[in-house]
Amino acid sequence: MTNPAPPFLPRAEVVVDLDAIAANTAVLRERVGRPLMAVVKADGYGHGMVPAARAVLAGGADALGVAVLDEALALRAAGITAPLLAWLHTPGTDYAAALAADVEVSVSAEWALDEVVAAARATGRTARVHLFADTGLSREGATTAGWPGLVGAAARAQADDDVVVTGLWSHMAYADAPTHPTIAAQVRVFDEAVAIARDAGLTDARRHLANSAATIALPDTWYDLVRPGVALYGLDPLGGDPAAYGLRPAMTVRATVALAKRVPAGVGVSYGHTYFPETETTLALVPVGYADGVPRAAGNRAPVLAGGSQRTIAGRVCMDQFVLDVGDAPVAAGDEVVLWGPGDRGEPTAQQWADAVDTIHYELVTRVGGRFSRRYVGSAGAI
Numbered sequence: 477m478t479n480p481a482p483p484f485l486p487r488a489e490v491v492v493d494l495d496a497i498a499a500n501t502a503v504l505r506e507r508v509g510r511p512l513m514a515v516v517k518a519d520g521y522g523h524g525m526v527p528a529a530r531a532v533l534a535g536g537a538d539a540l541g542v543a544v545l546d547e548a549l550a551l552r553a554a555g556i557t558a559p560l561l562a563w564l565h566t567p568g569t570d571y572a573a574a575l576a577a578d579v580e581v582s583v584s585a586e587w588a589l590d591e592v593v594a595a596a597r598a599t600g601r602t603a604r605v606h607l608f609a610d611t612g613l614s615r616e617g618a619t620t621a622g623w624p625g626l627v628g629a630a631a632r633a634q635a636d637d638d639v640v641v642t643g644l645w646s647h648m649a650y651a652d653a654p655t656h657p658t659i660a661a662q663v664r665v666f667d668e669a670v671a672i673a674r675d676a677g678l679t680d681a682r683r684h685l686a687n688s689a690a691t692i693a694l695p696d697t698w699y700d701l702v703r704p705g706v707a708l709y710g711l712d713p714l715g716g717d718p719a720a721y722g723l724r725p726a727m728t729v730r731a732t733v734a735l736a737k738r739v740p741a742g743v744g745v746s747y748g749h750t751y752f753p754e755t756e757t758t759l760a761l762v763p764v765g766y767a768d769g770v771p772r773a774a775g776n777r778a779p780v781l782a783g784g785s786q787r788t789i790a791g792r793v794c795m796d797q798f799v800l801d802v803g804d805a806p807v808a809a810g811d812e813v814v815l816w817g818p819g820d821r822g823e824p825t826a827q828q829w830a831d832a833v834d835t836i837h838y839e840l841v842t843r844v845g846g847r848f849s850r851r852y853v854g855s856a857g858a859i
């Protein structure tokens with residue numbers, strides 16, 4: 477085999493299409509015809525939080541949502557001034573920092589509201605608060621039993637100008653199964669929670685419930701604002717083809733073959749010899765592994781594009797590398813391997829990977845990282 481020729485491809489990179497993120501945002505906002513809070517937590521679902529935030533804003537997002545305060549502060553430090561909600565806090569959270577950065581916060585319990593009020597008094601600012609109702613996910617939020625107390629305390633704090641309740645919200649357990657009976661039940665509990673809050677004088681808060689799946693499939697859950705995440709990145713939360721909704725995957729994960737070699741039939745491949753080629757063949761070594769977020773469960777299961785066709789990873793995924801059996805295809809060191817992408821060059825999609833390794837695409841895109849570099853294409857939101 478001949479020596480690889482320049483130009484050389486990067487060893488391993490995640491390519492993020494900012495224009496796809498912006499276009500997906502515009503498609504969703506058009507679909508719902510009302511404000512959209514774009515969720516950019518978890519490093520923008522692995523796409524890069526700040527570039528993703530700029531791209532969704534370029535696509536028409538009205539606000540941003542993140543899980544934790546550190547994420548919100550990082551967005552502010554990057555100069556992003558859009559309305560911004562952070563919702564997952566522990567006791568002792570620095571709400572003064574949230575107030576100083578004009579970050580809205582979610583509150584699920586009276587003790588947390590007390591901390592927010594204390595920060596408001598200490599800083600002389602009014603905190604913008606979203607009250608979280610647990611309508612059946614049993615995750616964040618106040619239960620039906622705790623809700624009237626939380627609402628009453630928030631109404632008093634609002635009367636004192638310590639807080640203004642700008643949101644009433646909840647999160648769904650089964651939005652990806654659009655006929656599931658929990659959906660109507662959660663909507664009913666949410667409507668009751670909203671009524672209790674309005675009776676207590678919290679009349680200006682916007683109601684929001686819909687994640688990506690609900691934004692796509694459940695118009696009854698759209699209320700005053702939708703709150704999609706994964707669909708912004710072009711992945712279908714319902715597990716189907718995102719093109720059916722005009723969405724395009726923004727992430728391509730690619731690597732470069734580090735070594736290719738002919739081996740005889742029957743050699744044992746990778747740790748534990750879980751793969752043996754049946755004939756003489758070419759093995760190609762791909763320099764990414766589970767330390768880079770390629771799941772170990774992908775061994776002998778997940779497809780990649782190499783040498784013009786999709787091939788299943790041969791043997792175990794190691795920490796830094798895995799092997800492909802490319803048969804007699806003329807694959808050589810320096811050639812491209814695509815793990816997943818939009819699918820239009822013949823590469824697998826993140827959904828195909830998720831099916832192959834028995835997870836969801838959310839987990840794949842948020843975990844890929846490690847020693848992959850990231851490269852942005854498209855101009856949406858670029859500065």
Ligand SMILES: *Cc1c(COP(=O)(O)O)cnc(C)c1O
Pocket residue numbers: 515517563647686687688689703704705706707713
């Ligand atoms: C992550 C998250 C979302 C976005 O969910 P997707 O399924 O990615 O659309 C919305 N709301 C809350 C509370 C979340 O934690």
